[in-house]
Structure formats: C-alpha cells, structure tokens
Amino acid sequence: MSDYKVNKTIEQINKKIAAGEAVVVTAEEIIDIAKKEGIVEAAKKIDVVTTGTFAPMCSSGAFINIGQSKPLVRTTKTWINNVQAYSGLAAVDCYLGATQTCEDDPLNKRHPGEFNYGGGHVIQDLVAGKQVHIRAESYGTDCYPNRKIEKLVTLEELPNAMLCNPRNAYQNYNCAINKSDKIKYTYMGTLKSDMGNANYSTSGELSPLLNDPYLKTIGVGTRIFLGGAQGYVTWTGTQHKNKVERGLNGVPVTPAGTLAVMGDLKQMSPEWLVGQSIRGYGVSLSVGFGIPIPILNEEILKYTSVCDEDIFTQVVDYGYDYPEGISKSYGQVSYAELKSGSIMIKGRKIPTVPLSSMIKARKIADILKKSIQKAKFFLGQPQHMFY
Template sequence: MSDFKINKTYDQINRKIARGEAVVVTAEEIIDIAKDNGIVEAARQVDVVTTGTFAPMCSSGAFINIGQSKPVIRTTKTWFNNVPAYSGIAAVDCYLGATQTCDDDPLNKRHPGDFNYGGGHVIQDLVAGKSVEIRAESYGTDCYPNRRIEKVMTLKELPNAMLVNPRNAYQNYNCAINRSDRTKYTYMGTLKPGTGNANYSTSGALSPLFNDPYLKTIGLGTRIFLGGAQGYVTWTGTQHRSAVDRGLNGVPLGPAGTLMVMGDLKEMSSDWLKGQSIRGYGCSLSVGLGVPIPILNEEILKFTAVSDEEIFTQIVDYGYDYPEGVARSYGQVSYAELKSGTIMVKGQPVSTHPLSSMVKARKVAHLLKSAIQQSKFLLGQPQHLFGQP
C-alpha cells in the first residue's frame, strides 16, 4: 500500500499528455495553486510542473564528427575557427569544450583579459547556421595516411554533432562577494572590492533541481528541454553531491546536485546556446535547460511548490577564501532577498546582480509547458534514479 493519497504513474500521465488532457503548470504557477487548494488537491489536479534556467554553464561542450577526407585521416589535433578541440578519440571525432580559448587569445597577459571568442562561441555560431573554418592535423599512419585537412562547414554539413554537457543545472550555488581591497574577476563575474556587490547564479523557484531536491523523479533517461530542443539526462554531473546540509523542505543550503545532459546539436537554437566572454576569467556557454517534474504524488507536488522565500544559499568570499580553498560562509540569504536587489552582509547593504536570466528561465518553463500541452513532449521515465530514498 502506498503512503500517499495521490498516486500516478508515468504511463498514466503520458496517456493524458497524448490525449491533450494533462494539466501542466510552471514552477512559479504551482506555488499559488498549492496555497489556494492545499497540497493533496493540487496534486490531484496537476500532472506536470515545468522548470527552467538559463545561465553560464562552463562544463559544456559538443562531440563532433568533422567527416572524412581522401586520403583518410585520424586526427590528433583539431581547430574550429582557431579554437582547439580534444582529438584523442578516434578517426575524425573530437570534443569541443565551451571554455576552450582561441590559440591566439592573449588570455590574462594583460589582466583582465577579454576572452572574446572560444568554444562556447563556436557552438553558438554552429547552431546559428554560420560557416566555421575547420583545420585538423595528424602524424599519419598506414591506415590513415593523410596528415592535414582544411575545410569550411556548417552544422548541417557535419556528419554528427551532439551537445554533451558533463555538469549542468547546479542545484544551488554560492552568492559571491569580494572582501579584498581590489577588484576580482571570477567565473561569478566582476566583484568589486570591499564587498561592493554580490553576484548569484540560479533562477530560484524556477530552477529544475530546487523542484525535486532529492531527485526522486530525475534520472537516466529523463527527457528535458535542452538548448531549444529535446534532450536527455544521462547521469549525475561532475561535482554532484547529495550528502549536504538541507533545510526542512529538503532544499540544499549550498552547492549540491548536478546533471550530465545530452542532445542533438543539429536540433538546437542559438536563442538557447549563447557563447559568453567572462572578463578576466575566460569563455563559457549559457545554456537553456528545463526539466518537467511529473506529479506522481503529493510529496512531489509539495517539493515543486517551494518559493524563493524558502530557498537559501551561502554568502562566500571570492577575494580571499575561495581562491585558497577556505570553506566559510558570511551569512545565509534567500533567493527572495537576492532577487530584491539588495542583501545585508555584516550589517551593510550590498547590491545583488544575477548571472542567470529570469526572463529566459521563465520562457524555458513556458515553452516546455506549451510543448507538453500540445502533446509534442512526453515524459521520459528514468531507467535509474539518482535521488536519495
């Protein structure tokens, strides 16, 4: 016997989606629905809650097959618009990382560097339909005698291209400040000295893993919105942690879960994959990602009804502590406070600035909602769950 009053299965929900009868709401909309109707009745009414996020996700990239030449080649070095890709795979396969910089980039030789073009920008150019210059080299073998190829190709002309991101959708992340006496240029953006600002990067109540804090519905095979197309969760991401401090609602109070995801790059859009130049730090890729949460029971519904006021993170110093690997919090703040534009740090008001886009996160959630309502997006039942029991 189930311990829950409401019990649904993936098959039941998918049949409703196929008939166009599923009730689908976003993670923002479910908050008031739960308040007005109660958790059990809301779980009875709603079948799917959609989430969304759009932010720089450095651990991203693409496996690309550039096509064979005559005579044939086994590439050992490959460049896209002068951005190196890792070629230690086989034949003409390579992996282009989002944070890889151009070979001729001055980097931080004149600090802070601008990092105008890198792997994330190449990926954006490819999905935008632009031509990309490809150059590859090899030492030559008896079976692969060619030593060098050069060509110009579009994404459509590439034999295969898959977005494969080892670490996306961080469940929570630090609020970054700088207590030192000089400006710091970090992956969390530019931080002014003397705690002059505070940067954060997540969409709060809309963020996918805040709505399923124990990953009870997210696992291998979960179908997601990725880069403007349908993609999949393939495993937990690098740096994934589940044994962390949590609030009474189960939401982690600092960095925790992550997802490894993949999808067909040829189906994606430059609206949802944007190359980023982070001053003084490097290149990255902003990724649009959304996860549909099936309402299997009232417990799952309760998790999805979490609000910004109930989600907290830690204030971390990137001036002294973070570079030295010192784990220390200078206070705990809610995402409602962060989104208000000002937080208090040691009794002083500090302005806050998001690296993630709430406008685009909200749009991801609504696009996913619309696709499910139109029977264009079915739930993928996980073959292996990552969550805690």
C-alpha cells in the same frame, strides 16, 4: 499499499498528454495553486510542473564528427575557428569544450583579459548556421595516410554533432562577494572590492533541481529541454553531491546536485546556447535548460511548490577565501532577498547582480508547458535513479 493519497505513474501522465488532457503549470504558477487548494488537492489536479534556467554552464561542450577526407585521416589535433578541440578519440571525432580559448588569445597577459572568442562561441556559431573553419592534423598511419585537412563547413554539413555537457543545472550555488581591497575577476563575474556587489546564478523557485531536491523523478533517460531542443539526462554531473546540509523542505543550502546531459546539437538554437566572454576569467556557454516534473504524488507536488523565500544559499568571499580553498560562509540569504536587488551583510546593504536570466527561465518553463499541452513533449521514464 502506498503511503500517499495521490498515486500516478509517468505512463499514466503520458497517456493524458497524448489525449490532450494533462494539466500542466509552471513552477511559479504551482505556488499559488498549492496555497489555494492544498497540497493533496493540487496533486490530484496537476500532472506536470515545468521548470527552467538560463545561465553560464562552464562544464559544457560538443562531440563533433568533422567528416572524412580522401585519402582518409585520423586526426590527432583539431581546431574549429582557431579553437582547439580534443582529438584523442578516433578517426575524425573530437570534443569541443565550451571554455576552450582561441589559440591566439592573449589570455590574462594584460590583466584583465577580454576573452572575446572561444568554444562556447563556436557552438553558438554552429547552431546559428554559420560557416566555421576546420583544420586538423595527423601523424599519418597505413590505414589513415592523410596528415592534414582544412575546410569550411556548416553544422548541417557535419556528419554528426552532439551537445554533451558533463555538469549542468547546479542545484543551488554560492552568492559571491569580494572582501578584498581589489577588484576580482571570477567565473561569478566581476566582483567589486570591499563587498561592492554580490553576484548569484540560480533562477530560484524556477530552477529545475530545486523543484525536486532529492531527484525523485529525475534519472538516466529523463527527457529535458536542452539548448532549444529535447535532450536527455545521462548521469549525475561531475561535482554532484547528495550528502549536503538541507533545509526542512529538503532543499540544499549549499551547492549540491548536478546533471550530465546530452542532445542533438543540430536541433538546437542560438537563442538557448550563447557564448560568453567573462572578463579576466575566460569563455563559457550559457545554456537554456528545463525539466518537466511529473506530479506522481503529493510529496512531489509539495517540493515543486517551494518559493524563493524558502530557498537559501551561502555568501562566500571570492576575494581571498574561495581561491585559497577556505570554506566559510558570511551569511545565509534567501533568493527572495537576492532577487529584491540587495542583501544585508553585517549591517551593510549590498547590491545583488544575477548571472542567470529570469526572463529566459520563465520562457523555457512556458515553452515546456505549451509543448506538453500540445502533445509535442512527453515525459521520459528514468531507467536508473540517483538516490
């Protein structure tokens, strides 16, 4: 016998979606519903809660088949718009990383570098339908005699392209400050000296993994919103952690879970895959990401009703501590505080700066909601759970 008063399956919810009967709300909407109706009654009524986030996700990239030549070639070095892709695969396959810089980029030789173009920008250009320049080299073999190819192509003309991100959707992340007396240029953005600002990068109560802190509904095969198309969870992401400090609500108070994900790049959109130039640091890719959470029981409903006031993270110094590998917190703050525009650190009021977009996070959650209501998006049954 189940210990829950509400018991549903993904199969049952999918049948309701197909019949146009599923009740779907966003992770922001469920908060008031749960308060008004109570956890159990809300769990009986609601079938799916949708989430969303849009922020730089450096550990992203794409497997691309650039197409064969005559005579045939097995590429060992490949460049797309002068950005090198890893070619240690086979034939004309390569992996283009979002943080790979342009070959002629001066990098940080004149600090801080601007990093105007890189792998993330190439991916955005591809999904925008722009022509890209491909050149590739080989040492030549008996079965692949060609030693060089060069061409202009669009994404549509490529035989295959898959977005394949080893680490996305971080479950919570640091709030970054700079206690040093010099400006610091980091992946968390530009940090002014003497704690002149505090940068953060999570959509809080809308963030996918904060709405399922123990990943009880998320596993291999979970269908997600990825870059404007449907994608899938393929494994835990690199740097994934599950044994972390948590609040009483189960939500981690430090960086924790991550997901590896994949989807068809040809179905994606430049609105949801945006190349980023991070001054003094490098290039990246902002990714639109969302997960529909099936309400299988009242416990899952309770997790999804978490609000910004009850989600906390640590304030970390990126001026000295972080680059030196020193693990130290200068305070614990809620996302309600961060989103208010300022936080208090040791009696000082510090302005906060979001690297993630709440406007786009809300839009993703709403797109997912409407797609499920119209039976255009069904829940994926996980084939392997991570906990």
